[in-house]
Amino acid sequence: MSTTGNSTNLGCFYGVGVGPGDPELLTLKALRILQDVPVICTPRSETSQESYALDIVREYLDEQKQEIIRIPFPIDDEAGAAAVWRNAADTIGGHLTQGKDVAFITEGDPMLYSTFSYVLDSITSGYPEVTVEIIPGVSSVMAAAASAGVPLVTHGQRLVILPAVYGIDDLSEAIANYDTIVLMKVNRTLLQALANLEQLGLAGKGIYVRRASTAREEVVRDLSTLSEEDLDYFSLLIIKR
Amino acid sequence: MSTTGNSTNLGCFYGVGVGPGDPELLTLKALRILQDVPVICTPRSETSQESYALDIVREYLDEQKQEIIRIPFPIDDEAGAAAVWRNAADTIGGHLTQGKDVAFITEGDPMLYSTFSYVLDSITSGYPEVTVEIIPGVSSVMAAAASAGVPLVTHGQRLVILPAVYGIDDLSEAIANYDTIVLMKVNRTLLQALANLEQLGLAGKGIYVRRASTAREEVVRDLSTLSEEDLDYFSLLIIKR
Numbered sequence: 001m002s003t004t005g006n007s008t009n010l011g012c013f014y015g016v017g018v019g020p021g022d023p024e025l026l027t028l029k030a031l032r033i034l035q036d037v038p039v040i041c042t043p044r045s046e047t048s049q050e051s052y053a054l055d056i057v058r059e060y061l062d063e064q065k066q067e068i069i070r071i072p073f074p075i076d077d078e079a080g081a082a083a084v085w086r087n088a089a090d091t092i093g094g095h096l097t098q099g100k101d102v103a104f105i106t107e108g109d110p111m112l113y114s115t116f117s118y119v120l121d122s123i124t125s126g127y128p129e130v131t132v133e134i135i136p137g138v139s140s141v142m143a144a145a146a147s148a149g150v151p152l153v154t155h156g157q158r159l160v161i162l163p164a165v166y167g168i169d170d171l172s173e174a175i176a177n178y179d180t181i182v183l184m185k186v187n188r189t190l191l192q193a194l195a196n197l198e199q200l201g202l203a204g205k206g207i208y209v210r211r212a213s214t215a216r217e218e219v220v221r222d223l224s225t226l227s228e229e230d231l232d233y234f235s236l237l238i239i240k241r
Numbered sequence: 242m243s244t245t246g247n248s249t250n251l252g253c254f255y256g257v258g259v260g261p262g263d264p265e266l267l268t269l270k271a272l273r274i275l276q277d278v279p280v281i282c283t284p285r286s287e288t289s290q291e292s293y294a295l296d297i298v299r300e301y302l303d304e305q306k307q308e309i310i311r312i313p314f315p316i317d318d319e320a321g322a323a324a325v326w327r328n329a330a331d332t333i334g335g336h337l338t339q340g341k342d343v344a345f346i347t348e349g350d351p352m353l354y355s356t357f358s359y360v361l362d363s364i365t366s367g368y369p370e371v372t373v374e375i376i377p378g379v380s381s382v383m384a385a386a387a388s389a390g391v392p393l394v395t396h397g398q399r400l401v402i403l404p405a406v407y408g409i410d411d412l413s414e415a416i417a418n419y420d421t422i423v424l425m426k427v428n429r430t431l432l433q434a435l436a437n438l439e440q441l442g443l444a445g446k447g448i449y450v451r452r453a454s455t456a457r458e459e460v461v462r463d464l465s466t467l468s469e470e471d472l473d474y475f476s477l478l479i480i481k482r
Contacts, residue, residue: 029265029266142350143377
């Protein structure tokens, strides 16, 4: 997306996907923009000072010259979430109206389960004249498949990506109609997901991938070895019929 | 995937996703490997000398020093397809057994509707001792969403990726159970897909994106303007309920 507004006075707002974790999986374009902009904006959870996206790109930044803004984001769809995104947009908008380009970084891709979509919404409604450019990134879905050595889908096949297991009926429906199912961020629902797979006769069909492309990456093909200790926010399950 | 075999004598086989079309959407890792390997392998359709993946990375290669192998691939799941992939594996295997690293390039990501999966299969069965490394890439799905400025899915939503429209019943099922549907490579089925959308009351819900991230990119939000002339192999439809 590139909505060209009054770009002579306003900074450009970039949404930059920084990939699944390995800093080398940044795109050339993402790197160029991140080294060029004066302001980097990164989401962090309200309970932590950490930002995973920032960890990925930190080595490429010049923290002496570039300003880094950490924006706390609500963990779930909370009642106050809309206000959080409006505040975020105002913080970012302040820099943009000073003529500074701002890059909002997200792990993976900005358009797939990213906090960027909420910020984008707030910026485009609050600052409609701002130029927005979105730089797609390598998703953890693709990185996990690469790490597992398992093609997600080939010619003629159908893929479903679910944010979590909603229940065995949902999974059963997906299995019936699609070739491959990816369950994202199974951290809180891992054990339930595994129980459901077993109940559906799919016990041997799942592959668990944690922190794909990083030094802490783990690919687990025998799901019976998984326990609550294996919970991890950056994990997913690939299920092939 | 990184299966470590007898890597002292054998070359490494890389599957490299080169992204959706913009050469700047290559990852740093893909660039490093492509500039490092002595042999680049690229698929081309049997009816053409062109290779889209090669066009994307050509500016980064040194064709004086690097060998480029074009492997013809079957357009569909034809009867002779298996033999084609075995031949491809033998050509690649010849270089690997000489100790040369080979990078097989594919547009987008190697694990999502890529010819790489067939070659991977042939290599791992024919040359089980070879080390394989897969470098994920930016998919055209993400690039199209970025170009359209439309998030694919946000918190709690469900995504389906279909290789084509199989019929109105399939689309109807997907629409009923999922928030976003991406129809890949609608080149041959575009008009049927549009008719189906209209019949399902989704006429205003689709966005057509052609050649995302390239100079020839086109984002069409009024699907009624599309005709057979807009057919393009590198196109997709994003449908949001």
